[in-house]
Amino acid sequence: MTDFAIEFKKVVKQYDDFMLHDVSFVLPRGCIMGIIGENGAGKSTMIKLMLNLIQKEAGKITVLGCDSDRLSRSVREKIGVVFDECCFPENLKLKEIEKILKNIYQHWNSKAFKEYAATFNLPENKAVKDFSRGMKMKLSIAAALSHHAELLILDEATSGLDPVVRDEILDVFFDFIQEEKNSILISSHITSDLEKICDYITFLNNGSIIMSEAKDDILTKYVVVKGGRDELESLPQEEIIGIRKSQFGAEALIRRQAAPIGFVVEPADLEQIMLFNIRKEQ
Amino acid sequence: MKVIINNASGVPIYEQIVLQIKNQIIAGELKEGEILPSMRLLAKEQRISVITTKRAYEELEREGFIYSVVGKGSFVAPQNIELIREQHLREIEEKMREIFDLAETAGIESEELREMLYLIEEEKKTGDKGNDGFCD
Missing domain, CATH: 1.10.287 (Helix Hairpins)
Structure with a gap:
């Protein structure tokens, strides 16, 4: 068994108006990785590539130890996928959906599915089309976790859910990860979700990876410095990641060790790190 | 075992865990041979990264406060x-x-x-x- 749940090596994907450049990163088994980036940064393209839903131009992708070009059925069964749209037939009820899934998956676990449905309070007598967005998402997650998956991939799955539902889902993820061989990859532009649960963060901007590191390392690496505009402009420019000037002052994202004395210094969160990095690019 | 994490303190979380477990061992609240919660359980309960708890346990092990047995878990080491x-x-x-x-x-x-x-x-x-x- 390899140590990585997902490995990208210099992957290139070319569209007419967009390109994924030389993307390389690893997701170690037993960990949760969050992919952050703007809309259109390439998050979904990356996920489609690892599931072999689209073809890459160059590079190598390994998923659960298998080349993504040749994912066998048994490996596919070990991947649970949740997209932002619910993809079950709209007029079916819980029981009917379970019947279909049972026939699709060789290792379907009815007991687990029923337990998740109960934990999530999914209604038995309602058709999917009458589910709320949160319920649909919980249904997708319940299904993804009920066929002995070792890798859970979620594409913008928690966007648009209320804090209570998101918190419930977070608990389920933590339970899933208690098993050391299990891993989660989750893409989102809601960085606070990822800040809570992820071990690793991969930050994608305009088709390139800006950073892919342990979350704690990223969060300790940078601080936000606030001060007057001229004061901040006098700092060594190479240490400044990004700067935002207002009429009355300025704030800058800066490497922690370069933080000057005598300024207001605050810890940076993922959102600030993302925003300042993107602003720098522009 | 009791672990309270202060997100506003600026002290890295793994250091907070190391210090608190160390203090409990020195104070005799955690006894020699006592099993510690698994790294994954601690991470789940505290809503923190497994990497963080792993780093904390590794540090405690390096300093001789705990020892790990593969497949069994981490235990409080005999203290000198x-x-x-x-x-x-x-x-x-x-x-x-x-x-x-x-x-x-x-x-x-x-x-x-x-x-x-x-x-x-x-x-x-x-x-x-x-x-x-x-x-x-």
Whole structure:
């Protein structure tokens, strides 16, 4: 068994108006990785590539130890996928959906599915089309976790859910990860979700990876410095990641060790790190 | 075992865990041979990264406070009280050197330092018994 749940090596994907450049990163088994980036940064393209839903131009992708070009059925069964749209037939009820899934998956676990449905309070007598967005998402997650998956991939799955539902889902993820061989990859532009649960963060901007590191390392690496505009402009420019000037002052994202004395210094969160990095690019 | 994480303190989370578990071992609240929660359980309950708990346990192991058995978990190691005392003495000595260096830079006489130490000691003493309900 390899140590990585997902490995990208210099992957290139070319569209007419967009390109994924030389993307390389690893997701170690037993960990949760969050992919952050703007809309259109390439998050979904990356996920489609690892599931072999689209073809890459160059590079190598390994998923659960298998080349993504040749994912066998048994490996596919070990991947649970949740997209932002619910993809079950709209007029079916819980029981009917379970019947279909049972026939699709060789290792379907009815007991687990029923337990998740109960934990999530999914209604038995309602058709999917009458589910709320949160319920649909919980249904997708319940299904993804009920066929002995070792890798859970979620594409913008928690966007648009209320804090209570998101918190419930977070608990389920933590339970899933208690098993050391299990891993989660989750893409989102809601960085606070990822800040809570992820071990690793991969930050994608305009088709390139800006950073892919342990979350704690990223969060300790940078601080936000606030001060007057001229004061901040006098700092060594190479240490400044990004700067935002207002009429009355300025704030800058800066490497922690370069933080000057005598300024207001605050810890940076993922959102600030993302925003300042993107602003720098522009 | 009790772990309380302060997100606003600026102290890295793994260091907070290391310190708190260490203190509980030294205080005898965690006994020799006692099993610690698994890294994954601790991460789940505290809503923190497994990497963080792993780093904390590795640090505790390196310092000899716990040991791990593959497939079984992490346990409180037998503590050498003499050794811990030795470590603390070394730490105090280091801190004292820092104080002297700082005093030298600031031009503070050693007589003043001694007085300060005496005052702090007095303050601690009165602070400890200061439960008579009166403030002056």
